[in-house]
Amino acid sequence: MQQLFNFFIKNKTFVLFLLLFSCGLSLTIQSNEYQRSKFINSANQISGSVYGAFHSLSQYFHLKKENEILLKENSRLKTLMFSEEKWRSIDTVLEKKYAIQPSLVYKNSFALPNNYLTLNKGQKDSIKEDYGVITSNGIVGIIDAVSSNYSRVLSILNTNSRVNVKLKKTNYFGILSWDGKSPDVVQLKDIQDLVKLAVGDTIVTSGYSSTFPPNIPVGSILSYALNETEDLYIIEVKLFNDMKNLEHVYIIKNTAINELKALNILDE
Amino acid sequence: MNNTVLNTVLRFIGLVLLQVIICSNINFLGYLNPYIYIIFIFLYPISNNRLLFIFLSFLLGLSVDLFLDSGGVHATASVAIAYVRPLFLKFSFGAAYEYQAIKFSNTTFSQRLIYFISLIVIHHALLFSLVIFDQNEALLIIKQTFYSSIFTLIICLLLTSLFSKKEL
Structure with a gap:
């Protein structure tokens, strides 16, 4: 001894x-393991307030561009409003399931294999884990850690990210993931070789998970090829979102998420 | 003595902030960032208390990890170069460093260059192998290490010469 x-x-x-x-x-x-990286994360008081202080300074540099984006979105929403009949959902219960919370991006990264964003909304704004995050152009990621004032988003540019999406035209669905290379291109897998594809086809969220409502735009097909066993496609998807410039995002609050989770637990 | 402690604390906080606010958002050519916070490890006073030094290096890396959501990659790489630093001090500056008589401002440029390069390369090689964490991507790791090391070296040399009169 x-x-x-x-x-x-x-x-x-x-x-x-x-x-x-x-x-x-x-x-x-x-x-490097999904859902286990919460011990050290940027959604805490120290890093949140530091990022917040510098964000309030640096946001002035993007004001013009952000204004343009918001203006575009405004006009798009106005057009939708004027032709309201066309898009009104038949199911009014479904419509109320989701609430939208606007938020600012305090920190964004896209050059690493595992990227995360930090947002300035947290438990105080009733943000919970597994809520989806989108912009006016398309999806951004899924909330994976929350503190009282800040939350962290698992970006779709993260090798651990998995999002359920479908082809808009044919409704075939697959899993969207990222290979860690280009910040503009993600990969869609598990689409069968029987499905007819064309470059430029739109990919949207499927709505099978409780995170994203159906039909949120994701990207368009850049190219596609069969995998090694030649029965499934690997599709390169060009994102509609510019993941390098994110400022204003929307958090989709799914008010029924607890109910769904309870059901899933019962199933198991 | 107090002055050294204050200096060290200020340098610690300043470098972490500089790293996470500015240097990690440069993304030169899409993916290149300098990791300048390791200047703290280069310039930490040569003392006998290596335990404190290694612990501070771990804390330094961990604070960067906290901001950048990178798990523990910076902490691991920082601890590693903090541990091997005496070896490279001896290698670059000769046996003189052992008497703690050495001052960074008194050393020649080439001595400093060797010291910086060796530690930067070790740090970056470890950092990127942990960040990428995939043995099939060895080429990518080497490429990232090489280019980022050059970037970091340039910024480190500029920063140290900028503050050389006051701090060293």
């Missing part, structure tokens, strides 16, 4: 190094 203590005291630097090194390593490995 005495020798063991002596050994530790003699090599205390190495022991500390090993301890901290393995500590960092385990945090890294955790962050």
Whole structure:
């Protein structure tokens, strides 16, 4: 025993190094597994307020561009309003299921294999995990960690991200994921080889998950090829969203998400 | 003594903020960012208390991780170069550093360059292998390490020469 203590005291630097090194390593490995990277995240008071302070400074540089985007969206919504009959949902219960919360992006990244965003809305605005995040152009990601004032979004530009989407024309659905390469292009898998595809076809959310309502635009087909076993397509999808410039986003609150979760638990 | 402590604390906070607010948003050519926070590790006073130094390096990396949502990659890489630093101090500046008589402002440019390059390359190689975390992407890791190291080196040399009179 005495020798063991002596050994530790003699090599205390190495022991500390090993301890901290393995500590960092385990945090890294955790962050590479979906839904387990919540220990160290930017949705906390310190980083949130620092990002907030600098965001209020830097947002002036984007004001003109953001105004244009909002103006475009306004005009699009006005057009929809004037031709209201065309898009009104038949099911009024479904319509009330979702509420929209506007939010600002405090931090965004797109150059890493696992990207996250930090938003300035949290539990105080009744934001919960698994809520979807979109812009006027398309989807951004899914909330995966929430603190009282801030929340973190698992971007679709994250190798752990999985979103259920479908082809707008034919309603065939598949899983959207990212290979970590270009921030403009994501991959759609699990579409069968029987389905007819064309470059430029629109991809929208399927609505099978409780996160996103159906028919939110995602992107268009850039190219497609069969996988190794030649029975499923791997489709390259060009995103409608410019993930490099995100400022104003909308969080989709699904008021029925708890009910759905309870049902799923019952099923299991 | 107090002055050194204050200096170290200020440098710690300043470098973390500079890293997460500015340097991680440069995205030169789409993906290149300098990781300048490791200047803290380069310039930390040479003292006998290596335990504190290694712990501070871990804290430095962890705070960067906290902001950048990167798990523990920066913490791991920082601890690693903090641990091997004495080896490269000896290698770059000779045995003189052991008497703690060395001042960074007194060293020649080439000595500093070797010291910086060796630590930056180790840090970045470890960082990107952990960030990318895929053995099939070895080429990408090497490419990222190479280009980012150059970027970091340039910014580090500029920053250290900018603040050399006051801080070193």
